[in-house]
Amino acid sequence: MPATSPNIASLRRNYTSESLSETDVKTDPIEQFDHWFREALESELPEPNAMTLASATRTGRPSARTVLLKGFDHQGFVFYTNYESRKGAELDDNPQAALLFTWLELERQVRIEGAVERVSEAESQAYFQSRPKESQIGAWASPQSRPIENRNVLEDKVHELATTFKHDEVLPLPPFWGGYRVRPVCVEFWQGRESRLHDRILYTRTEKGWEIERLAP
Numbered sequence: 001m002p003a004t005s006p007n008i009a010s011l012r013r014n015y016t017s018e019s020l021s022e023t024d025v026k027t028d029p030i031e032q033f034d035h036w037f038r039e040a041l042e043s044e045l046p047e048p049n050a051m052t053l054a055s056a057t058r059t060g061r062p063s064a065r066t067v068l069l070k071g072f073d074h075q076g077f078v079f080y081t082n083y084e085s086r087k088g089a090e091l092d093d094n095p096q097a098a099l100l101f102t103w104l105e106l107e108r109q110v111r112i113e114g115a116v117e118r119v120s121e122a123e124s125q126a127y128f129q130s131r132p133k134e135s136q137i138g139a140w141a142s143p144q145s146r147p148i149e150n151r152n153v154l155e156d157k158v159h160e161l162a163t164t165f166k167h168d169e170v171l172p173l174p175p176f177w178g179g180y181r182v183r184p185v186c187v188e189f190w191q192g193r194e195s196r197l198h199d200r201i202l203y204t205r206t207e208k209g210w211e212i213e214r215l216a217p
Helices: 029-042 086-093 121-128 133-141 151-164
Strands: 050-056 062-068 071-073 076-082 096-103 108-118 177-191 199-206 209-215
Touching (some): 029 071, 029 108, 050 086, 062 076, 062 086, 076 086, 076 121
Antiparallel strands (some): 071 076, 076 177, 096 108, 108 177
16 A cells, blocks of 8 residues: 555544434335425525536446436436437446435435436426527537547537537437436435434335335444
8 A cells, every 4th residue: 555545444434413313204205306306406405406427338347427417307327428328328228327415415325216217208308408508509419428539529519519509509419319317216314413324214115105114234
């Protein structure tokens, strides 16, 4: 180990700000998520809608990356991407995913697992055309996840598209771009507590509705 390396094993912090009880949470995990998400927004956290998306290949090889939540309701949690990217290919081949929100300033995490489906083309188009024009051009220009020779390739493509669509307020939806919805089958809310005795409340979807139980930390 290099002499200047920090002693990672000694890094620790006590979580003392809040508690979470199975008798206090809302009966529906989407409503509970909405409550926590509003508190994250009110706390002015940086990128409160940033979430880790974990996917896997058909053979089970996992990968994870950060994406941005762009909507949620009782149907599920929505984000947008290039369908031909690595995550798009994995989600199409193995339509199961996990999401993780980490709000360290609030000493909270939310874990979501569920099946994945593409949103409708109309939903994708509505969101795409709400984006800044520069972001629309970026989506068209980037062959996401594929090797490119250098950055100039990307910048030249952006310049070409900016010229092509110079007089257009919005661009058409790329056929390779759109949204995915994660339909949750389980949602876990984690609240940091003192001495690592954290509160973990798990919602599991059943035929009768959502079952709520506490997990050991």
